[in-house]
Amino acid sequence: MIETIELTKAYGKVRAVDELSFTALPGRVTGFLGLNGSGKTTTLRMLLGLTRPTGGAALIDGRPFTGLKRPLRAVGAVLEQGISHPGQSGRAHLVTQAMSAGASRARVDLLLDQVGLTDAADQRTGDYSLGMRQRLAVATALLGEPPVLILDEPANGLDPSGVAWLRELLRSYAHAGGTVLISSHLLAELAQLIDDVVIIANGRLRHEGPLAGLYGMTTGRVLMRGRDPGRLRDALRRAGAEVAGDETLEIDGLSAAEAGEVAFAAGVPVHELLTDTPNLEQIFLELAGT
Amino acid sequence: MLILMRAELYRMATIRSSWVSIALFGFVAAAFGVLDANWWALFAGVGAFGISVLTVAQHYQHRTIALLYLARPQRLPVLFAQVLTTVAVGWVLAALSGITALLRWGGGTYRHTLIVVPVMAVFGAAAAAIVRRASWLLIGFAVWIVVVEGLIGKLDGELPISAYLDAARGDMFGLEVFIFWAVATLAAAVPFLNRDLSSD
Numbered sequence: 001m002i003e004t005i006e007l008t009k010a011y012g013k014v015r016a017v018d019e020l021s022f023t024a025l026p027g028r029v030t031g032f033l034g035l036n037g038s039g040k041t042t043t044l045r046m047l048l049g050l051t052r053p054t055g056g057a058a059l060i061d062g063r064p065f066t067g068l069k070r071p072l073r074a075v076g077a078v079l080e081q082g083i084s085h086p087g088q089s090g091r092a093h094l095v096t097q098a099m100s101a102g103a104s105r106a107r108v109d110l111l112l113d114q115v116g117l118t119d120a121a122d123q124r125t126g127d128y129s130l131g132m133r134q135r136l137a138v139a140t141a142l143l144g145e146p147p148v149l150i151l152d153e154p155a156n157g158l159d160p161s162g163v164a165w166l167r168e169l170l171r172s173y174a175h176a177g178g179t180v181l182i183s184s185h186l187l188a189e190l191a192q193l194i195d196d197v198v199i200i201a202n203g204r205l206r207h208e209g210p211l212a213g214l215y216g217m218t219t220g221r222v223l224m225r226g227r228d229p230g231r232l233r234d235a236l237r238r239a240g241a242e243v244a245g246d247e248t249l250e251i252d253g254l255s256a257a258e259a260g261e262v263a264f265a266a267g268v269p270v271h272e273l274l275t276d277t278p279n280l281e282q283i284f285l286e287l288a289g290t
Numbered sequence: 291m292l293i294l295m296r297a298e299l300y301r302m303a304t305i306r307s308s309w310v311s312i313a314l315f316g317f318v319a320a321a322f323g324v325l326d327a328n329w330w331a332l333f334a335g336v337g338a339f340g341i342s343v344l345t346v347a348q349h350y351q352h353r354t355i356a357l358l359y360l361a362r363p364q365r366l367p368v369l370f371a372q373v374l375t376t377v378a379v380g381w382v383l384a385a386l387s388g389i390t391a392l393l394r395w396g397g398g399t400y401r402h403t404l405i406v407v408p409v410m411a412v413f414g415a416a417a418a419a420i421v422r423r424a425s426w427l428l429i430g431f432a433v434w435i436v437v438v439e440g441l442i443g444k445l446d447g448e449l450p451i452s453a454y455l456d457a458a459r460g461d462m463f464g465l466e467v468f469i470f471w472a473v474a475t476l477a478a479a480v481p482f483l484n485r486d487l488s489s490d
Contacts, residue, residue, distance in 0.1 A: 049363045050356055051486040066363040077360055083353045085305055092304035099297035101361035140357065 001026055002047065002148060002181050006056035009042050009203075016042045018203040019056065024181040024196070026147070029174045031194035031211070032183040035288050039203035040183040044152050047181075048077050060148055072101035076141030078151040082133030086126025090117050090136050093125055094143065103144050111139040116165070130157030138166070149173060151182045155189055167193045187284040199287045206287045214283050222251040222259045225272040235266035248272075294362065294371035295378070302345065302379065312341060312379070316387040323391030327399035330391040331458035334403050335410045335451070337387070338380030339431060342414030345376050347424035356487055365483040373415045373476070380411035399458060406457040406465055413450065413472040419479040 002024040009017040017039040024030035034040045045051040047058040049065035058064060060075055068074045084093045094108045112121045115135040120128065125136060134157050141149060149170070155163050170193060174180050184190050187197075197214060199207040207214070225248050226232045236243050239262045241253040251259050256275045263270045302308045315337050323330030346369075349355035362368050384407040392400040421427045435451050445452045450471040456464025 045487070048356075048360060050359060052484065068363070071363055072361050075360075079356055080353060083357055085301070085348070085352045085354055087305040087307050088301065089304065092300075096297055096301045096304070097357055097361060099300055100294060100358055102293050 001061060002030075002150070002179055003059045003062075004043065004047070004056065005059070007043065007046060007053055007058050008055035009039075009046060009051065010054045016203050017046070017053075020200060020203065020205055021056075022198045022205060022208050024179055024198075026179045027174055027177050028195040029170055029180040029182065029193055030196040030198060031187070031190040032181055032198050032200075033187055033190070033284060033288065034183075034185065034200040036185050038185075038200050038288065040185075040200065041152055042203075043200070044077075044079075044150055044181075044183060047150060048075070048079075070102075070144070072097075072103055072144035072146065074144075074146050075148045075150060076144065076146040077149070078134070078137040078141050078154045080152065081130060081156055082125075082128075082137035084125040084133065084136060086124060088125060089122045090125055090128070090132075090139075091121040093136065094139060097140050098143055101144060107143060107145075111142055114142070115139040131159055131162050134158055135162070138169070147177070148179045149181070151180070153184055154182065155184065163189070186281075188279075188281050191280050199284060201288045211280075214280060221276050222254060222256045223272070223274050223276050224249045224251060224259055224263065224270060226263055227269045227271065231266055232263055232268050235262050235268070250276075291367060291371050291374070294368060295375045298345065298372060298375040299379075302375075308344070312337075312383060315340070316383050319383075319387035320390045323388055324394055327391045327395040328455070328459070330388055331399055331403040332455065334384035334388060334407050335454050335458070337383050338376070338407045338410040339414035340428065341380050341383065342373070342376035342411045343418040343424050343427050343431075345379075346372050346415050346418035347422060347427060350422040350487075351424060353487075359487070366480065369415070369419055369479065369483060372419075373412055376415045377408040377411040381408055398460060402460040403458040406454055406468060409457075409465075409468050409472045410454055413468075413475055416472065416475040416479040420475070420482045 004020050004022055006019045006021055007017055008015065008019055020043060032040055042051060046053045047060065047065060060068065065071060065075065091108060091112060094111065095105055098105045098108060112118050115138055117132060117135055120132060125133065128136065134154055138154065155166060158166060170180050182190065194211055196209065197211045224232065229247055229249060233243050233249060236251055236259060239254060241251045244250045256273055260270060260273055319330055319333035319337055322333050349358060358368055359365060381404065384404055388400045388403060418427055439445055439449050439451045443449055443452060445455060448467045450468060453464045453467035453471065457468050
């Protein structure tokens, strides 16, 4: 389990992360979302012991990262679009990392195969594409077969097939009981993958809960187009709605059925009537932008 | 510690530019050893400094230090492993490149240099852990040698490189002074280790 408790990071008077508390549970994929500069990467780096918190705690299975006995066996991480020495081959990079962590080198070829880099294993990572570097980063994270994965924008640079591959990998990981925390500034990118969502803005928590809960957070508005927009507008306003727009009326305060009844009673033919439900991205932007 | 040293040596061995540069530098140092044993001693010291700086600072340059700290979150043992690795590589480079000086000028400078070269590696690795940028450190080192210790100090004082050269000539006091500089730099590096790692 991943947990932050009133986690804070201040740079002078600026609070990059401000008393942030959230939990990512085993067996679930948790999306960690926020616009660029919202404090996502700083939070993840505090979880991984790379940045020191100013206050609060960042815990993995109840311990700070620096207190883990065999960290690579406890947590796998993907950071910064794939870190590696550009002069080293993909295979040598993984072997070095396995040696540093005291992990088995036996998994190196298996992982290269799993991430689809077998053919490029002896190529310098400096010659890798961004997508290949991301795949190598995922292989590095999986070296120690950790039960917890922390990934900072891992889909950056992946083509659609790569994104599908990553989605399948992480879903199966969570299905096997793993804890996955994945950050992004695009909810749409994660919508098909995550179970839970944590949204932050300006370093503060804006929303935490199951993804499905986001849909219930706003009501849709009604869009209506009819033969006589002026008469329709007046009738709708008399029925208590707030109405905007000229040709296509944007109606708040009435359901589509109620607006249709009002138009019928006013004797105005309706050409189009629909409910405009905000999509996830709009809901996210509303939460993350404030 | 040994595990980390092995990993660091493997890393150096699998980066072609690393060992090619070390080999080329070794040949240049060996060539100067034919001309003058003191020149070879200077090159051996500069080589040990360069290896140690590049070994430590490249981790920050390419941000692989983050991977190292993810594998080993306790930063002090990581630094010590890097120091020991650079001591070993710097010493082997000096020992091999100095064969020409040994054959041409006898064993005095060769022996004394092999004693003081590990101290230079400690000095360089510690300085790199503080500065974290190889180019700044190497340029600063060159300017320091030429301007401060060379032109101003005439290589005759208790500053690091002058002390190194004295030690390489067999001066025990020079060795003590240089050990002091290396230990002081290492001590200064320890609190710097806990600084945050920048993401870019």
